[in-house]
Amino acid sequence: RNLLFQLSEDITKDELKSFKFLLGEELPKCRLNPKTTMLDVFIEMEKKGILGEDNLGFLRNLCAEINISLLKRIEEYELNLFGEEEMLITEKHRGSTGAHARWPASSVAPDSPGSWNESSQLEAYKMTSLPRGVCLILNNHSFAKAREAVPEPKNMKDRNGTDVDAAALKRVFTKLHFTIEEHKDLTADEIRKTVDIYRCIDHKDKDCFVCCVLSHGKKGIIYGVDGQEVPIQELTTSFTGQNCRSLAGKPKVFFVQACQGDACQKGVMIETDAGEQDYSVETDARFQLDCIPAEADFLLGMATLQDYVSYRSPREGTWYIQALCQHLESSCPRGEDILTILTAVNQEVSRKSCKPNAEKQMPQPSFTLRKKLIFPVN
DSSP: HHHHHHHHHHHHHHHHHHHHHHTTTTTTHHHTTTOHHHHHHHHHHHHSSBBBTTHHHTHHHHHHHHOOGGGHHHHHHHHHTTTTOOOEHHHHHHSOOOOOEEEEOOOOOTSSSTTOOEEEEEEBBBOOOOOOOEEEEEEEEEEEEEHHOOSOGGGOOOOHHHHHHHHHHHHHHHHHTEEEEEEEEEEEEHHHHHHHHHSSSSTTTTTTTEEEEEOEEEEEEEEOTTTTTHHHHHHHHHGGGTGGGGGGTTOOOEESSSOOOOOEEEEEOOOOOOOOOOOEEEEOOOGGGGSSSSSEEEEEEEESOOTTTTTEEETTTTTHHHHHHHHHHHHHHHGGHHHHHHHHHHHHHOOEEEEETEEOOOOOOEOSSBBBBOOOOO
């Protein structure tokens, strides 16, 4: 209540009008009644189930759109809520909104270096529903339509090996109790329509949503099989608390296998006991924090760094998706959280190289998760 009172004191008349406008669909009476105060709006939001002590995602999203400084009040409240846990506020370097991402850090006792204080252990997201949720796979293989329409056909080859990735994703997420929904060879408009279908369905009895995108891409976008662009941010923001209320407060996970540019990463020579790699690989060239919404509970796992290519074997699939599936399969039964798993994926992929110039690849996760994300097998 203190948080809501402080926010109501800080919000100007113009900002109150903006809140009412953005809440028009959820709270139509508030929008029409000029006498409605900000506290009245908060009370109605609580009645609607879109605001609560541990359900601030919808409110954070509204504040990010109206006045980013209002987020500071929410962050102060959450800092007090977490008690001894230190909350590091890191400013997005590339976002157009200037929104903040919260990164939990451990409170380490002075006399026990490297150990966690029991009170600072992070809570985990609820993950008990059966099924856990939908695992949506957008799998683009044939780019014949694009080669007819795009003047650079060399960058729009068919993505041989992508079905190997799709099969691995289906196998792993079936074991993790997700409902698998695969859609193949979609144009840009078909991608948008498909995503909108899953945005509109009711996820209230599910604990999570996963979307895996396998396609060609470049910085900030993926391609439909017709060579037309779809911004990554358009996909992710479809599932914010405002756009998909039944997923508010729940983890939304996106894995994107697509290049983010045309540059190749070079490795540094080190001694190794590793054997020969399979260097018959292709790239998905033709996407960073800009792609993730300014709202909590999102994870975006990208195959490579901004401006760089990613690699795909026509026989064995992509380096990133294959490593991801391998580590999910081996680590989830041990109860490891997703960020620990993605760190192991980074390590494995970074060790691979592609002749003749020893090109490398480094995946990059971006996230606004508030809790540990663990996928139980049982």
